[in-house]
Structures are given as C-alpha cells and as structure tokens.
Amino acid sequence: MSNIGIYEERLKDFNWSISERELGYRAGDVLNIGYHCSDRICQLGKGGKLAMLWEDHQGHEKRFTFDDIRVLSNTIAAFLVRLGVQPGERVCLFMDRVPELYIGFLGVLKMGGIVQPLFSAFREDSLLTRLKDAATSVVITQRKHLPVVRRTRENLTSLRSIVVVDAEGAQLKDKEVALSMEGEPRVETFVVFPSTAETPSVLHYTSGTTGQPKGAQHVHYSLISQYLTTKWVLDLQPDDIYWCNADPGWVTGTSYGIIGPWANGATQAVLDAGFSAPRWYAFLQKNKVTVWYSAPTAIRLLMREGTELVRQYDLSSLRHLCSVGEPLNAEAVLWSKEAFGLAFHDTYWQTETGCIVVTNLPGMPVKPGSMGKPFPGITAAIVDLKTAEPIDKPGAVGLIGLKPGWPSIIRTYWNNPTGYAAKFKNGWYLTGDRASKDRDGYFWFVGRDDDVINTGGHLVGPFEIESALLEHPAVAESAAVAKPDPTNMEVVKAFVTLKPGHEGNDDLELEIMNFIRKRLSPLAMPQEIEFVASLPKTRSGKIMRRVLRAQEFGEPVGDISTLMDE
Amino acid sequence: MDEMERTILDYVVKEYLEEDDDREVTVDTPLISGGIVDSFSMVSLKRFLEKKYQIQIPDADASADAFDTVTSICAVVRKFKRN
Numbered sequence: 001m002s003n004i005g006i007y008e009e010r011l012k013d014f015n016w017s018i019s020e021r022e023l024g025y026r027a028g029d030v031l032n033i034g035y036h037c038s039d040r041i042c043q044l045g046k047g048g049k050l051a052m053l054w055e056d057h058q059g060h061e062k063r064f065t066f067d068d069i070r071v072l073s074n075t076i077a078a079f080l081v082r083l084g085v086q087p088g089e090r091v092c093l094f095m096d097r098v099p100e101l102y103i104g105f106l107g108v109l110k111m112g113g114i115v116q117p118l119f120s121a122f123r124e125d126s127l128l129t130r131l132k133d134a135a136t137s138v139v140i141t142q143r144k145h146l147p148v149v150r151r152t153r154e155n156l157t158s159l160r161s162i163v164v165v166d167a168e169g170a171q172l173k174d175k176e177v178a179l180s181m182e183g184e185p186r187v188e189t190f191v192v193f194p195s196t197a198e199t200p201s202v203l204h205y206t207s208g209t210t211g212q213p214k215g216a217q218h219v220h221y222s223l224i225s226q227y228l229t230t231k232w233v234l235d236l237q238p239d240d241i242y243w244c245n246a247d248p249g250w251v252t253g254t255s256y257g258i259i260g261p262w263a264n265g266a267t268q269a270v271l272d273a274g275f276s277a278p279r280w281y282a283f284l285q286k287n288k289v290t291v292w293y294s295a296p297t298a299i300r301l302l303m304r305e306g307t308e309l310v311r312q313y314d315l316s317s318l319r320h321l322c323s324v325g326e327p328l329n330a331e332a333v334l335w336s337k338e339a340f341g342l343a344f345h346d347t348y349w350q351t352e353t354g355c356i357v358v359t360n361l362p363g364m365p366v367k368p369g370s371m372g373k374p375f376p377g378i379t380a381a382i383v384d385l386k387t388a389e390p391i392d393k394p395g396a397v398g399l400i401g402l403k404p405g406w407p408s409i410i411r412t413y414w415n416n417p418t419g420y421a422a423k424f425k426n427g428w429y430l431t432g433d434r435a436s437k438d439r440d441g442y443f444w445f446v447g448r449d450d451d452v453i454n455t456g457g458h459l460v461g462p463f464e465i466e467s468a469l470l471e472h473p474a475v476a477e478s479a480a481v482a483k484p485d486p487t488n489m490e491v492v493k494a495f496v497t498l499k500p501g502h503e504g505n506d507d508l509e510l511e512i513m514n515f516i517r518k519r520l521s522p523l524a525m526p527q528e529i530e531f532v533a534s535l536p537k538t539r540s541g542k543i544m545r546r547v548l549r550a551q552e553f554g555e556p557v558g559d560i561s562t563l564m565d566e
Numbered sequence: 567m568d569e570m571e572r573t574i575l576d577y578v579v580k581e582y583l584e585e586d587d588d589r590e591v592t593v594d595t596p597l598i599s600g601g602i603v604d605s606f607s608m609v610s611l612k613r614f615l616e617k618k619y620q621i622q623i624p625d626a627d628a629s630a631d632a633f634d635t636v637t638s639i640c641a642v643v644r645k646f647k648r649n
Contacts, residue, residue, distance in 0.1 A: 057596055057599050057600045057601060058600075096601060121604060144584070144587060144589070147584040147585065147586050147587065148584065272601075273599050273600070273601065274596075274598045274599045274600065274601045274603075274604060274605070274630070275598060275599070275605055275630045276598060276599040276630055276631055276634065277630070277631065278631065279599050301605070301630065304626070304629060305629070305631075455606075456605075456606070488606075506613075506617050507617070509613070510610060510613050510614060510617065513609070513610045513613065514581060514610055517606075517607060517610060522604050522606035522607040523606055525606060525607070525609070525610065527606075527609045
C-alpha cells in the first residue's frame, strides 16, 4: 500500500495538520528545517541510518549517516557563526553536487541564515545579478568556481567572505577563507537558531518575462508541505533508496533533493556527474535505487540511447518513478513502461509554490501526457486568462490558478513586493502556465502564457539574455524567444540586428553563442541566432517577442494591430 | 596526439575552462560526465567542429557519450569527414 492510500479518501478530510502532527510541530513552536532534517531524525533513533550515498564522476564515494549529517551541519553552522554571519543574512551556496552543498544547506539554516543556492554553471553576469539583488554576505564555493566568484566581488559591497570548501593547495586572497567540512573539529552540539514558521529560510532565484530574475522567498513553514508531498507523491518508505536528479541550484534540488527526503528520514543517493546514460544506469544498479525523481529532458536523452542499453543493467530495484520540470510527453511515459516496467509519474509545481501542487499520485491511473490532479490541500482551477474567473468547462484552456494558503507558497519576491503582488488576481495565485482540465479532473498542460523560456526544465528570462547580447560589440538590438526542441522542449533562439560594419555569418554566430554562455550560463546560450534586418516592434518601440515566438512554433501571431509599420 | 586531437583539446580548454582553472585535461578526460562541458554547451562545441572541419554532424551522432572525450569526438569528426 502506498503512503497516500486512496486519493479520494484523502481529499475528504485533508488538513495540513496531518503533516504538522507527524513532524511534532504545534503552532508557535520553534521550526527549523535544518534541525528537522538531521537532529530530529537522530532523536527518532535513526542516527545510524544512511542519509546520503555520494559518488562523483571519477568514482570517488562517500557515505554519511544521519548522525554525520547532524554533526557536520553543526560544524558548518558553528563555522559561519565564528565568521560573524548573523541570522537573516544571505549565504550563497555556489557548488557542484558535493556533500558540502547538501550538508551546508542545513548548516546555514541551523544558524538562522537565509540560504541562497545558485546553479554552479552560472557565469559572472548571472551570479553578479543574483548576489547583488540579495545583498549576499557570504558565498560558499569550490576552487574550480573561485575565478567566477572573484570576478564579481569588486561589484559586491555586501560580500564579506568567500568560503572555499576544498582550498588545500590554493592561494587564497583577501576575504577568502578555507573550510574543510570533514577536517574541522566535529561540533557535536550546536544550539539551533530558534526560527519559527514565518522565518525566512531559502531564497531561490527564478526568471520572469520582464526585468532581472526574482528572489523567491520561502520560510521554514514550507517544510510542512515538502515533508508530506515527499511522503505521498514520491512515496518514500523506510527502506527506500531515493535518487533525485535535480541540482540544488534549483528548487527541486532543495525541496525534494534535501528537505523532503531527509525530513522523512530517507536515504538518498547523489551522483555528482554530468549526463551519461550508461553511467546513470550503473548508478541506479549499484545503489539499488528504488525511487527515482527525474526530468523529461533526461528521460528523452535516455530514450535516445534505446531500451537495449537498459537491458544490460539490473534495474529491478526500481519501484516508483516521478518526473518534474516540464510537461512529460505521453511517448516518454509509454517508453518508461517498456524500458523499466514502470510509468514515470508527472509532477507539476514551480519555484514559487515550493512543493508539488498537481500530480499523478501512486495508485492513481496515469493518463500519459497529463499533469494529474491537485495534491490534497491544494485548490487548483483553470481560470480565465484576463479576469482570473474559474472556468468549469472540460477542455477549456485558461491559466492554472491556485488558491493561496498552502504552507510552502512564497511569502514575497526579495526586494520586489510589486512583482509578488502581480502574481495574484481575483484571489488566485496565477502560475503563468496555460492548461485545461478534463471531465475526470486531470490537468493537461498547454504552454506558458508569457515569454519565459522553459529549456530542459529550467526557466530562462528573455530580458537577461537580451541585456547580455547588447553588451556584445556587434549587436544593435536583440530578442530572445523560445524555439521548440525535441529533447529540451524549448531552447533559446536569438534574433539579432547588427551594428554597421558587422556581417552576420557562422563565425559571428558561434562567437555570440560563446559570449552569452560565458557571461550568463550554458542554459541561456542561444542554440541558434538569426541575423535580421529589423525586429517587429509596437508603435511605441517595444519589441514584440510573441510574434517571433509564434513564427518559431508555427502558430498564429495573434493581434498585430499595434505592430509598427516598417 | 595528432593535429585534430590537439586542435579540439586546445579549443575545449580555451572555451570551457576558466583561465586559472588548473585541472589537467587530456584527450581521455571525461568532458560531459566530468562536468567540463554540459549538454547545453555541446551545441556550441558541435557548431565549432562543423565549422572547423566543414562537416554536418546529425543530432543522433552528437550524443553525450559520443562527445564525452576528445578521443571520442575525433572519432565522430573522422566518421563524417570520410562521408
């Protein structure tokens, strides 16, 4: 029997207090995610249980029990206190998937800091934008990422310290300090910061259509949602070995790659390596992974390698598969049934929701290609694109609206309350995703309702790319839009007009691609650049991205009455 | 190391490693699974190879495993240079 039991029965009397009770939390109590993911598990008698099976691309392995996690997160928390970090200050984790990232996440929370995880593939401009906005005090990083961090520090007045977790042999500069997590004296006892439900916890940056990325501000009470959705959707049980592919630089990697599984006392496997189908299958086999949370792009990459490769490995330990990041196409669901004998269960949520909100639950019949149904406690509806009035007609397309009030919804955007307020209308949180609902209550994804590009499950904002493009000496104007892609769902395509004296050719295209990759990140790099004589604009001079996007998708361009005559 | 291996290795080091990154990269260093080149950046690497060697590499042949080392990349390039 799955943890959730029968979905319809759960809906009848659902209350988030189920989660509060299981976590031993009562309103007004101290609530600290760092404590709940380590100390509390030890207090429940599971200190000797494996918390993390870690492996890197060279085959190095490390194992940590929950007691190790408890003590090492204490060690990092105490180190930060000695460094002078105050509760409420932002501490950025800028690392690959090394143990210090996972354990440091808990350490920052234990000492009352706000943890700001950033994807380690971010380059200078992307990093600078996010650290500047958050007025980050400390960055914890690795030697390999130190050059990028160093290039941002001149422009960061608030940055006091750069902590390097593998500094042995490195020439550290001013304000740089070494931290050897396993080399430091172990701190057995640390007084955890007495955070409460609404104390800020995690700051994840996410992209929108306009302006620079926004810091989605979560609080410690998010644990209530993350614990229960992990238990019911991912169905983690005491003997499971769980693998979440997501990088903790993104919200899946923290909500379901750290908080959810460890608050449930589950053992998780972590692979710090890039994608390789044989490597992944070998990792699943070796660690006897039972529950796997992956992403459509990864699944489609595995599909390209075929089922014959799958047959070379013993993957019989797998019992439950889930997916997140972008819509899971029906073909991928059907392929996974053939390859693994199990269907991937699509889960839908956003950085702002903090937890899974619409999903295919264990025991629920999977309709391939569907997003599933709302998690108990989540009121989801299809609402009118303009008025945000619910539309109760099967098949009608509108925005996915969610009734605010579940524990893990963000509390604001950092420094941007106006942007936060704009996410709500008529009493609904508007996701910006278009979908329909069928007669059985299943949601079906249609597409984004804005210009944000969903590439490989990551949202990329066009404004940030266009701003960086304009820094290239040859670029006069630009527009970044989504282009359909069979593997990543969407990729970035840039339309560019050139300054006089420059000629659009293959050399310049590659140069601009690499320019953006090095400035922002590989995700933001246009996979194609089209040199054009002019860009479609409104009469007021605003570039009409939607016209270009519609061209790429072969869709009608819609109302172009405001298009400026050339 | 032949000229093609040298050219591609130099390009990878120049484009995908930070200036003061002291990691040693050889023709057999895992690039994709080793986290030096990610799957998104493969597009720019593929574009470089196509331009440099005047070839077209079908997407099916530009898999993460085929692009994982300079040695395996050279095998892909040679295959399409012959055709």
